[in-house]
Amino acid sequence: MKYSIFSIARNALTHHKNWPQQWRSPEPKPEYDVIVIGGGGHGLATAYYLAKEHGITNVAVLEKGWLGGGNTARNTTIVRSNYLWDESAAIYDKSLQLWEGLSQDINYNVMLSQRGVLNLAHNLGDVREGVRRVNANRLNGVDAEWLDADGVKEFCPIINISKEARHPVLGATLQRRGGVARHDSVAWGYARAADARGVDILQNCEVTGILRDGGKVTGVQTSRGTIKAKKVAIVTAGHSSVVAAMADIRMPVESHPLQALVSEPIKPVIDCVVMSGAVHVYVSQSDKGELVMGAGVDSYNSYGQRGSFHVIEHQLGACLELFPIFSRVRMMRSWGGIVDVCPDASPIISKTPVDGLYVNCGWGTGGFKATPGSGWAFAHTIARDEPHKLNAPFSLDRFTTGALIDEHGAAAVAH
Amino acid sequence: MLNIECPWCGERHETEFHYGGEAHIARPESPEALSDEEWADFLFMRKNSKGLFFERWCHSNGCRRWFNVARNTVTHEIVAVYKMGEKPPSLVKGGKS
Numbered sequence: 001m002k003y004s005i006f007s008i009a010r011n012a013l014t015h016h017k018n019w020p021q022q023w024r025s026p027e028p029k030p031e032y033d034v035i036v037i038g039g040g041g042h043g044l045a046t047a048y049y050l051a052k053e054h055g056i057t058n059v060a061v062l063e064k065g066w067l068g069g070g071n072t073a074r075n076t077t078i079v080r081s082n083y084l085w086d087e088s089a090a091i092y093d094k095s096l097q098l099w100e101g102l103s104q105d106i107n108y109n110v111m112l113s114q115r116g117v118l119n120l121a122h123n124l125g126d127v128r129e130g131v132r133r134v135n136a137n138r139l140n141g142v143d144a145e146w147l148d149a150d151g152v153k154e155f156c157p158i159i160n161i162s163k164e165a166r167h168p169v170l171g172a173t174l175q176r177r178g179g180v181a182r183h184d185s186v187a188w189g190y191a192r193a194a195d196a197r198g199v200d201i202l203q204n205c206e207v208t209g210i211l212r213d214g215g216k217v218t219g220v221q222t223s224r225g226t227i228k229a230k231k232v233a234i235v236t237a238g239h240s241s242v243v244a245a246m247a248d249i250r251m252p253v254e255s256h257p258l259q260a261l262v263s264e265p266i267k268p269v270i271d272c273v274v275m276s277g278a279v280h281v282y283v284s285q286s287d288k289g290e291l292v293m294g295a296g297v298d299s300y301n302s303y304g305q306r307g308s309f310h311v312i313e314h315q316l317g318a319c320l321e322l323f324p325i326f327s328r329v330r331m332m333r334s335w336g337g338i339v340d341v342c343p344d345a346s347p348i349i350s351k352t353p354v355d356g357l358y359v360n361c362g363w364g365t366g367g368f369k370a371t372p373g374s375g376w377a378f379a380h381t382i383a384r385d386e387p388h389k390l391n392a393p394f395s396l397d398r399f400t401t402g403a404l405i406d407e408h409g410a411a412a413v414a415h
Numbered sequence: 416m417l418n419i420e421c422p423w424c425g426e427r428h429e430t431e432f433h434y435g436g437e438a439h440i441a442r443p444e445s446p447e448a449l450s451d452e453e454w455a456d457f458l459f460m461r462k463n464s465k466g467l468f469f470e471r472w473c474h475s476n477g478c479r480r481w482f483n484v485a486r487n488t489v490t491h492e493i494v495a496v497y498k499m500g501e502k503p504p505s506l507v508k509g510g511k512s
Binding site for chain 1: 429434455459460461486
Protein backbone atom coordinates (compact mmCIF):
# COMPACT_ATOMS: atom_id res chain seq x y z
CA MET A 1 0.00 0.00 0.00
CA LYS A 2 1.30 3.43 -0.92
CA TYR A 3 1.16 5.83 2.01
CA SER A 4 -0.67 9.04 1.14
CA ILE A 5 -3.38 11.33 2.42
CA PHE A 6 -5.88 9.11 0.58
CA SER A 7 -4.69 5.96 2.34
CA ILE A 8 -5.05 7.76 5.68
CA ALA A 9 -8.58 8.82 4.77
CA ARG A 10 -9.46 5.34 3.53
CA ASN A 11 -8.15 3.70 6.69
CA ALA A 12 -9.90 6.24 8.86
CA LEU A 13 -13.17 4.78 7.60
CA THR A 14 -12.21 1.44 9.16
CA HIS A 15 -10.90 3.04 12.36
CA HIS A 16 -7.28 2.36 11.33
CA LYS A 17 -7.70 -1.35 12.08
CA ASN A 18 -6.71 -2.62 8.63
CA TRP A 19 -3.29 -1.12 7.99
CA PRO A 20 -1.12 -3.87 6.50
CA GLN A 21 2.14 -4.81 8.23
CA GLN A 22 5.05 -2.75 6.93
CA TRP A 23 7.31 -5.68 6.13
CA ARG A 24 7.09 -9.46 6.15
CA SER A 25 8.81 -11.76 8.65
CA PRO A 26 9.69 -14.64 6.31
CA GLU A 27 11.51 -17.87 7.07
CA PRO A 28 15.11 -17.84 5.79
CA LYS A 29 15.59 -19.24 2.29
CA PRO A 30 18.38 -21.81 1.85
CA GLU A 31 20.39 -19.43 -0.32
CA TYR A 32 20.58 -15.73 -1.23
CA ASP A 33 22.57 -13.74 -3.76
CA VAL A 34 23.56 -11.28 -1.05
CA ILE A 35 23.35 -11.50 2.74
CA VAL A 36 23.65 -8.25 4.64
CA ILE A 37 24.71 -8.84 8.26
CA GLY A 38 23.22 -6.11 10.41
CA GLY A 39 19.72 -4.62 10.20
CA GLY A 40 20.62 -1.09 11.22
CA GLY A 41 20.02 1.92 9.00
CA HIS A 42 23.14 1.30 6.93
CA GLY A 43 22.37 -2.39 6.38
CA LEU A 44 18.76 -1.74 5.42
CA ALA A 45 19.79 1.11 3.11
CA THR A 46 22.33 -1.21 1.50
CA ALA A 47 19.65 -3.82 0.84
CA TYR A 48 17.26 -1.18 -0.51
CA TYR A 49 19.79 0.27 -2.97
CA LEU A 50 20.91 -3.23 -4.02
CA ALA A 51 17.32 -3.84 -5.07
CA LYS A 52 16.54 -0.41 -6.45
CA GLU A 53 19.77 0.59 -8.18
CA HIS A 54 21.18 -2.80 -9.14
CA GLY A 55 18.17 -5.06 -9.50
CA ILE A 56 19.50 -7.55 -6.95
CA THR A 57 16.43 -8.60 -4.99
CA ASN A 58 17.38 -12.06 -3.72
CA VAL A 59 18.78 -10.41 -0.61
CA ALA A 60 18.45 -11.07 3.12
CA VAL A 61 19.17 -8.65 5.95
CA LEU A 62 20.14 -10.54 9.11
CA GLU A 63 19.51 -8.73 12.37
CA LYS A 64 20.38 -10.32 15.72
CA GLY A 65 17.88 -8.16 17.60
CA TRP A 66 15.09 -6.06 16.16
CA LEU A 67 14.97 -3.18 13.70
CA GLY A 68 15.64 0.16 15.34
CA GLY A 69 17.09 -1.48 18.46
CA GLY A 70 20.73 -0.52 18.00
CA ASN A 71 22.61 2.61 17.09
CA THR A 72 19.95 3.65 14.56
CA ALA A 73 17.68 4.46 17.50
CA ARG A 74 20.42 5.64 19.86
CA ASN A 75 21.94 8.54 17.97
CA THR A 76 21.14 12.24 18.20
CA THR A 77 19.68 12.33 14.66
CA ILE A 78 21.89 15.12 13.30
CA VAL A 79 22.33 15.30 9.53
CA ARG A 80 25.03 17.47 7.90
CA SER A 81 27.80 17.24 5.33
CA ASN A 82 30.23 20.03 6.26
CA TYR A 83 33.37 17.88 6.39
CA LEU A 84 36.79 19.30 5.65
CA TRP A 85 38.43 16.83 3.29
CA ASP A 86 37.33 16.37 -0.33
CA GLU A 87 36.69 12.63 0.03
CA SER A 88 34.49 13.11 3.09
CA ALA A 89 32.60 16.08 1.67
CA ALA A 90 31.81 14.07 -1.46
CA ILE A 91 30.29 11.05 0.28
CA TYR A 92 28.54 12.94 3.08
CA ASP A 93 27.04 15.40 0.62
CA LYS A 94 25.88 12.55 -1.61
CA SER A 95 24.19 11.29 1.52
CA LEU A 96 22.60 14.65 2.25
CA GLN A 97 21.32 14.85 -1.34
CA LEU A 98 19.70 11.43 -0.89
CA TRP A 99 18.23 12.59 2.45
CA GLU A 100 16.61 15.52 0.65
CA GLY A 101 14.55 13.20 -1.54
CA LEU A 102 14.33 10.23 0.78
CA SER A 103 10.77 10.57 2.11
CA GLN A 104 9.43 10.63 -1.47
CA ASP A 105 11.81 7.92 -2.65
CA ILE A 106 10.84 5.35 0.00
CA ASN A 107 7.29 6.67 0.52
CA TYR A 108 7.92 7.04 4.25
CA ASN A 109 8.16 10.28 6.18
CA VAL A 110 11.65 10.42 7.67
CA MET A 111 10.83 13.93 8.96
CA LEU A 112 13.98 15.53 7.60
CA SER A 113 14.07 19.02 9.09
CA GLN A 114 16.76 21.18 7.48
CA ARG A 115 16.87 23.66 10.32
CA GLY A 116 20.56 24.54 10.07
CA VAL A 117 23.59 23.24 11.97
CA LEU A 118 25.93 25.60 13.84
CA ASN A 119 29.46 24.51 14.68
CA LEU A 120 30.75 26.97 17.28
CA ALA A 121 34.23 28.46 17.50
CA HIS A 122 35.55 29.39 20.94
CA ASN A 123 39.13 30.46 20.30
CA LEU A 124 41.33 31.77 17.53
CA GLY A 125 42.29 28.26 16.42
CA ASP A 126 38.61 27.30 16.15
CA VAL A 127 37.88 30.45 14.15
CA ARG A 128 40.65 29.78 11.65
CA GLU A 129 39.65 26.12 11.35
CA GLY A 130 36.01 27.11 10.90
CA VAL A 131 36.69 29.69 8.19
CA ARG A 132 38.98 27.24 6.43
CA ARG A 133 36.29 24.58 6.55
CA VAL A 134 33.67 26.99 5.17
CA ASN A 135 35.96 27.73 2.23
CA ALA A 136 36.76 24.05 1.71
CA ASN A 137 33.05 23.18 1.82
CA ARG A 138 32.17 25.84 -0.76
CA LEU A 139 34.89 24.62 -3.11
CA ASN A 140 33.29 21.18 -2.83
CA GLY A 141 29.80 22.53 -3.54
CA VAL A 142 28.66 22.07 0.06
CA ASP A 143 26.69 25.02 1.43
CA ALA A 144 28.49 26.78 4.28
CA GLU A 145 28.54 30.19 5.89
CA TRP A 146 30.64 31.87 8.53
CA LEU A 147 28.75 33.77 11.25
CA ASP A 148 30.37 36.12 13.78
CA ALA A 149 29.18 36.08 17.40
CA ASP A 150 26.32 38.50 16.72
CA GLY A 151 25.28 36.42 13.73
CA VAL A 152 25.22 33.34 15.96
CA LYS A 153 23.04 35.16 18.49
CA GLU A 154 20.66 36.20 15.73
CA PHE A 155 20.42 32.65 14.39
CA CYS A 156 20.06 31.07 17.85
CA PRO A 157 18.79 33.72 20.26
CA ILE A 158 19.05 31.68 23.48
CA ILE A 159 22.79 31.13 23.16
CA ASN A 160 25.12 32.91 25.56
CA ILE A 161 27.73 34.94 23.67
CA SER A 162 29.05 36.79 26.73
CA LYS A 163 32.76 37.60 26.54
CA GLU A 164 32.93 36.64 30.23
CA ALA A 165 32.30 32.97 29.49
CA ARG A 166 35.08 30.52 30.16
CA HIS A 167 34.94 29.56 26.46
CA PRO A 168 33.30 32.56 24.74
CA VAL A 169 31.50 32.09 21.42
CA LEU A 170 33.55 33.90 18.78
CA GLY A 171 31.60 32.72 15.75
CA ALA A 172 30.30 29.62 14.06
CA THR A 173 30.03 27.82 10.78
CA LEU A 174 26.48 27.35 9.56
CA GLN A 175 25.22 24.70 7.18
CA ARG A 176 21.61 25.62 6.42
CA ARG A 177 20.93 22.31 4.63
CA GLY A 178 21.90 20.44 7.79
CA GLY A 179 19.37 19.50 10.44
CA VAL A 180 17.77 16.45 11.99
CA ALA A 181 15.71 13.47 10.85
CA ARG A 182 13.50 10.98 12.64
CA HIS A 183 15.86 8.09 13.39
CA ASP A 184 13.61 5.06 13.64
CA SER A 185 11.60 6.18 10.62
CA VAL A 186 14.79 5.72 8.66
CA ALA A 187 15.10 2.08 9.75
CA TRP A 188 11.40 1.33 9.28
CA GLY A 189 11.16 3.24 6.00
CA TYR A 190 14.14 1.51 4.42
CA ALA A 191 12.91 -1.85 5.75
CA ARG A 192 9.46 -1.38 4.24
CA ALA A 193 10.84 -0.14 0.92
CA ALA A 194 13.39 -2.95 0.69
CA ASP A 195 10.78 -5.56 1.63
CA ALA A 196 8.47 -4.23 -1.08
CA ARG A 197 11.23 -4.97 -3.60
CA GLY A 198 11.60 -8.55 -2.38
CA VAL A 199 14.30 -8.29 0.28
CA ASP A 200 13.86 -10.72 3.22
CA ILE A 201 14.35 -9.05 6.61
CA LEU A 202 15.19 -11.69 9.21
CA GLN A 203 15.08 -10.43 12.78
CA ASN A 204 16.27 -12.42 15.79
CA CYS A 205 18.80 -14.03 13.46
CA GLU A 206 22.30 -13.74 14.88
CA VAL A 207 25.28 -14.62 12.70
CA THR A 208 27.66 -16.97 14.50
CA GLY A 209 30.05 -17.85 11.70
CA ILE A 210 31.07 -16.92 8.17
CA LEU A 211 31.49 -19.91 5.86
CA ARG A 212 34.32 -19.87 3.34
CA ASP A 213 35.73 -22.21 0.75
CA GLY A 214 39.22 -21.52 -0.56
CA GLY A 215 39.24 -17.82 0.19
CA LYS A 216 35.73 -17.28 -1.09
CA VAL A 217 32.68 -16.70 1.05
CA THR A 218 29.91 -19.31 0.74
CA GLY A 219 27.40 -18.37 3.42
CA VAL A 220 26.82 -17.78 7.09
CA GLN A 221 25.94 -19.79 10.16
CA THR A 222 23.17 -18.22 12.16
CA SER A 223 21.01 -18.85 15.19
CA ARG A 224 18.33 -19.85 12.65
CA GLY A 225 20.52 -22.29 10.76
CA THR A 226 23.01 -22.20 7.93
CA ILE A 227 22.21 -19.87 5.02
CA LYS A 228 24.21 -19.99 1.81
CA ALA A 229 25.12 -16.81 -0.04
CA LYS A 230 27.17 -15.73 -3.04
CA LYS A 231 28.12 -12.48 -1.32
CA VAL A 232 28.11 -11.41 2.32
CA ALA A 233 28.23 -7.83 3.56
CA ILE A 234 29.17 -6.91 7.13
CA VAL A 235 27.45 -3.76 8.44
CA THR A 236 27.59 -4.29 12.18
CA ALA A 237 28.94 -0.99 13.59
CA GLY A 238 30.23 -1.62 17.13
CA HIS A 239 30.52 -5.36 16.49
CA SER A 240 32.51 -5.05 13.26
CA SER A 241 35.67 -6.53 14.79
CA VAL A 242 33.71 -9.45 16.23
CA VAL A 243 32.01 -10.34 12.94
CA ALA A 244 35.12 -9.72 10.81
CA ALA A 245 37.04 -12.06 13.14
CA MET A 246 34.66 -14.84 12.04
CA ALA A 247 36.41 -14.57 8.67
CA ASP A 248 39.86 -14.17 10.28
CA ILE A 249 40.10 -10.50 9.32
CA ARG A 250 41.69 -8.04 11.72
CA MET A 251 40.10 -4.60 11.70
CA PRO A 252 41.61 -1.19 12.50
CA VAL A 253 38.62 -0.16 14.62
CA GLU A 254 38.02 0.09 18.35
CA SER A 255 34.57 0.00 19.93
CA HIS A 256 33.64 2.71 22.39
CA PRO A 257 30.44 3.74 24.19
CA LEU A 258 28.85 6.93 22.88
CA GLN A 259 26.32 8.42 25.26
CA ALA A 260 23.34 10.67 24.61
CA LEU A 261 20.56 12.02 26.77
CA VAL A 262 17.24 13.83 26.56
CA SER A 263 15.52 16.28 28.85
CA GLU A 264 11.90 16.46 29.85
CA PRO A 265 9.80 18.00 27.05
CA ILE A 266 9.72 21.80 27.07
CA LYS A 267 8.25 24.46 24.79
CA PRO A 268 10.14 25.17 21.56
CA VAL A 269 13.25 27.16 22.45
CA ILE A 270 15.90 26.11 19.96
CA ASP A 271 15.06 25.74 16.28
CA CYS A 272 18.50 24.74 15.02
CA VAL A 273 21.28 22.31 15.88
CA VAL A 274 24.18 23.67 17.91
CA MET A 275 27.45 21.77 18.08
CA SER A 276 30.63 22.67 19.87
CA GLY A 277 33.80 20.64 19.59
CA ALA A 278 35.72 22.77 22.06
CA VAL A 279 33.33 22.71 25.01
CA HIS A 280 32.05 19.43 23.68
CA VAL A 281 28.31 19.15 23.43
CA TYR A 282 25.67 19.18 20.76
CA VAL A 283 22.06 20.15 21.29
CA SER A 284 18.84 20.13 19.31
CA GLN A 285 15.18 19.94 20.25
CA SER A 286 13.00 17.04 19.19
CA ASP A 287 9.48 17.39 17.82
CA LYS A 288 8.22 16.27 21.23
CA GLY A 289 10.08 19.15 22.88
CA GLU A 290 12.89 17.17 24.49
CA LEU A 291 16.36 18.62 24.32
CA VAL A 292 18.54 15.98 22.68
CA MET A 293 22.18 16.12 23.66
CA GLY A 294 25.33 14.20 22.98
CA ALA A 295 29.08 14.57 23.06
CA GLY A 296 32.17 12.45 22.51
CA VAL A 297 32.90 8.81 23.23
CA ASP A 298 33.96 7.34 26.54
CA SER A 299 37.69 6.75 26.38
CA TYR A 300 37.73 3.02 27.03
CA ASN A 301 36.87 0.07 24.77
CA SER A 302 33.46 -1.34 25.53
CA TYR A 303 30.59 -3.42 24.20
CA GLY A 304 28.42 -2.60 27.20
CA GLN A 305 26.03 0.01 25.68
CA ARG A 306 26.59 2.33 28.62
CA GLY A 307 29.27 4.74 29.71
CA SER A 308 30.58 6.66 32.68
CA PHE A 309 28.62 9.42 34.36
CA HIS A 310 31.44 11.95 34.36
CA VAL A 311 31.20 12.13 30.55
CA ILE A 312 27.57 13.24 30.86
CA GLU A 313 28.47 15.65 33.67
CA HIS A 314 31.11 17.21 31.43
CA GLN A 315 28.78 17.69 28.49
CA LEU A 316 26.03 19.17 30.67
CA GLY A 317 28.56 21.63 32.08
CA ALA A 318 29.36 22.68 28.52
CA CYS A 319 25.67 22.88 27.68
CA LEU A 320 24.91 25.16 30.63
CA GLU A 321 27.71 27.52 29.72
CA LEU A 322 26.26 27.88 26.22
CA PHE A 323 22.63 27.90 27.37
CA PRO A 324 22.22 29.20 30.94
CA ILE A 325 18.47 29.14 30.25
CA PHE A 326 18.58 25.31 30.59
CA SER A 327 19.87 25.37 34.16
CA ARG A 328 16.63 24.09 35.69
CA VAL A 329 15.64 21.65 32.97
CA ARG A 330 15.59 18.10 34.23
CA MET A 331 17.19 15.32 32.24
CA MET A 332 14.84 12.44 31.60
CA ARG A 333 17.06 9.59 30.49
CA SER A 334 20.46 8.76 29.09
CA TRP A 335 21.77 5.79 27.17
CA GLY A 336 24.78 4.54 25.27
CA GLY A 337 25.47 2.90 21.96
CA ILE A 338 28.64 1.16 20.83
CA VAL A 339 30.46 2.90 17.99
CA ASP A 340 33.49 1.60 16.12
CA VAL A 341 36.10 4.28 15.64
CA CYS A 342 38.81 4.20 12.97
CA PRO A 343 42.28 5.61 13.62
CA ASP A 344 41.59 8.42 11.10
CA ALA A 345 37.94 8.93 12.16
CA SER A 346 36.78 8.06 8.64
CA PRO A 347 34.68 5.05 7.69
CA ILE A 348 35.54 1.88 5.80
CA ILE A 349 33.33 0.89 2.84
CA SER A 350 35.37 -1.78 1.19
CA LYS A 351 36.08 -5.16 -0.27
CA THR A 352 38.04 -7.49 2.00
CA PRO A 353 40.80 -10.07 1.47
CA VAL A 354 38.01 -12.71 1.29
CA ASP A 355 36.30 -12.95 -2.12
CA GLY A 356 32.64 -11.99 -1.93
CA LEU A 357 32.96 -10.53 1.57
CA TYR A 358 32.48 -6.79 2.01
CA VAL A 359 32.64 -4.53 5.02
CA ASN A 360 31.05 -1.20 5.90
CA CYS A 361 32.09 0.08 9.32
CA GLY A 362 34.13 2.61 11.24
CA TRP A 363 31.54 5.39 11.14
CA GLY A 364 32.38 6.19 14.72
CA THR A 365 30.24 8.95 16.16
CA GLY A 366 28.83 10.14 12.83
CA GLY A 367 27.08 7.28 11.11
CA PHE A 368 23.46 8.36 11.17
CA LYS A 369 23.87 11.28 8.77
CA ALA A 370 25.62 8.98 6.32
CA THR A 371 22.93 6.28 6.26
CA PRO A 372 21.60 6.84 2.71
CA GLY A 373 24.98 7.59 1.09
CA SER A 374 26.68 4.73 2.90
CA GLY A 375 24.06 2.23 1.75
CA TRP A 376 24.10 3.64 -1.78
CA ALA A 377 27.88 3.38 -2.16
CA PHE A 378 28.08 0.01 -0.40
CA ALA A 379 25.37 -1.46 -2.65
CA HIS A 380 27.40 -0.36 -5.67
CA THR A 381 30.53 -1.96 -4.19
CA ILE A 382 28.73 -5.26 -3.59
CA ALA A 383 26.86 -5.37 -6.91
CA ARG A 384 29.86 -4.49 -9.10
CA ASP A 385 32.52 -6.07 -6.87
CA GLU A 386 34.40 -2.79 -7.03
CA PRO A 387 34.01 0.46 -5.13
CA HIS A 388 32.22 3.49 -6.53
CA LYS A 389 34.51 6.49 -6.88
CA LEU A 390 32.77 8.01 -3.86
CA ASN A 391 33.92 5.22 -1.55
CA ALA A 392 37.14 4.11 -3.26
CA PRO A 393 39.19 6.34 -0.88
CA PHE A 394 37.48 4.64 2.09
CA SER A 395 38.93 1.21 1.39
CA LEU A 396 40.42 -1.10 4.00
CA ASP A 397 43.83 -0.97 2.29
CA ARG A 398 44.30 2.75 3.04
CA PHE A 399 45.80 1.63 6.34
CA THR A 400 48.47 -0.22 4.36
CA THR A 401 49.09 2.44 1.72
CA GLY A 402 49.00 5.25 4.27
CA ALA A 403 46.41 7.26 2.32
CA LEU A 404 44.42 8.06 5.45
CA ILE A 405 41.54 10.58 5.46
CA ASP A 406 42.29 12.29 8.71
CA GLU A 407 39.04 13.78 9.92
CA HIS A 408 40.15 13.77 13.56
CA GLY A 409 39.77 17.37 14.61
CA ALA A 410 38.77 18.31 11.07
CA ALA A 411 35.24 16.99 11.04
CA ALA A 412 33.75 19.95 12.91
CA VAL A 413 33.38 18.03 16.15
CA ALA A 414 35.79 16.22 18.39
CA HIS A 415 35.39 12.45 18.44
CA MET B 416 32.32 5.41 36.36
CA LEU B 417 35.08 2.88 36.72
CA ASN B 418 36.99 2.56 39.98
CA ILE B 419 40.53 1.64 39.03
CA GLU B 420 43.17 0.27 41.39
CA CYS B 421 46.46 2.00 40.60
CA PRO B 422 49.29 -0.40 41.55
CA TRP B 423 51.03 2.47 43.38
CA CYS B 424 48.24 4.70 44.70
CA GLY B 425 45.34 2.33 45.30
CA GLU B 426 41.75 2.64 44.15
CA ARG B 427 40.77 5.93 42.54
CA HIS B 428 38.00 7.23 40.27
CA GLU B 429 38.34 6.85 36.51
CA THR B 430 38.55 10.64 36.10
CA GLU B 431 42.11 10.53 37.49
CA PHE B 432 43.24 8.24 34.69
CA HIS B 433 43.86 8.34 30.98
CA TYR B 434 43.21 5.41 28.72
CA GLY B 435 46.00 3.91 26.63
CA GLY B 436 44.22 1.27 24.56
CA GLU B 437 45.32 -2.29 23.90
CA ALA B 438 48.29 -3.54 25.92
CA HIS B 439 51.18 -5.79 24.91
CA ILE B 440 51.66 -4.41 21.40
CA ALA B 441 55.42 -4.63 21.07
CA ARG B 442 57.12 -2.20 18.73
CA PRO B 443 58.86 -4.27 16.06
CA GLU B 444 62.61 -4.69 16.59
CA SER B 445 63.46 -3.63 13.04
CA PRO B 446 60.61 -1.65 11.47
CA GLU B 447 62.56 -1.10 8.25
CA ALA B 448 62.46 -4.86 7.62
CA LEU B 449 58.64 -5.02 7.74
CA SER B 450 56.31 -5.14 4.77
CA ASP B 451 53.61 -2.47 4.50
CA GLU B 452 51.05 -5.04 5.66
CA GLU B 453 53.06 -5.94 8.76
CA TRP B 454 53.61 -2.28 9.59
CA ALA B 455 49.89 -1.53 9.16
CA ASP B 456 49.11 -4.47 11.42
CA PHE B 457 51.36 -3.08 14.14
CA LEU B 458 50.17 0.50 13.73
CA PHE B 459 46.43 0.17 13.16
CA MET B 460 44.98 -3.32 13.57
CA ARG B 461 43.54 -4.02 17.01
CA LYS B 462 42.01 -6.99 18.83
CA ASN B 463 39.04 -4.92 20.05
CA SER B 464 38.00 -7.94 22.12
CA LYS B 465 34.47 -8.49 23.31
CA GLY B 466 34.94 -9.91 26.79
CA LEU B 467 38.32 -10.08 28.50
CA PHE B 468 40.65 -7.36 27.24
CA PHE B 469 44.17 -6.36 28.28
CA GLU B 470 44.63 -2.62 28.20
CA ARG B 471 46.84 0.22 29.44
CA TRP B 472 45.91 3.06 31.76
CA CYS B 473 47.96 6.00 33.01
CA HIS B 474 47.32 7.55 36.42
CA SER B 475 47.76 10.96 34.82
CA ASN B 476 46.23 13.01 37.64
CA GLY B 477 48.10 11.02 40.30
CA CYS B 478 51.46 9.30 40.16
CA ARG B 479 51.54 9.64 36.35
CA ARG B 480 52.67 6.06 35.92
CA TRP B 481 51.42 3.60 33.31
CA PHE B 482 50.12 0.13 34.15
CA ASN B 483 48.06 -2.68 32.67
CA VAL B 484 44.47 -3.67 33.41
CA ALA B 485 42.58 -6.82 32.50
CA ARG B 486 38.96 -5.79 32.09
CA ASN B 487 35.79 -7.29 30.68
CA THR B 488 34.56 -5.01 27.89
CA VAL B 489 30.96 -6.18 28.25
CA THR B 490 30.50 -5.97 32.04
CA HIS B 491 33.32 -3.42 32.63
CA GLU B 492 34.50 -5.63 35.51
CA ILE B 493 38.21 -5.16 36.24
CA VAL B 494 39.62 -8.62 36.89
CA ALA B 495 43.31 -7.81 37.33
CA VAL B 496 45.76 -4.91 37.54
CA TYR B 497 49.45 -5.49 36.87
CA LYS B 498 52.53 -3.44 36.21
CA MET B 499 54.14 -2.50 32.91
CA GLY B 500 56.53 -5.15 31.70
CA GLU B 501 54.70 -7.95 33.48
CA LYS B 502 53.06 -10.72 31.52
CA PRO B 503 49.25 -10.76 31.47
CA PRO B 504 47.89 -13.00 34.23
CA SER B 505 46.14 -16.20 33.23
CA LEU B 506 42.51 -15.68 34.04
CA VAL B 507 39.60 -18.03 33.96
CA LYS B 508 36.77 -15.65 34.73
CA GLY B 509 35.81 -12.60 32.70
CA GLY B 510 35.01 -14.36 29.46
CA LYS B 511 37.06 -15.24 26.44
CA SER B 512 39.61 -12.82 25.07
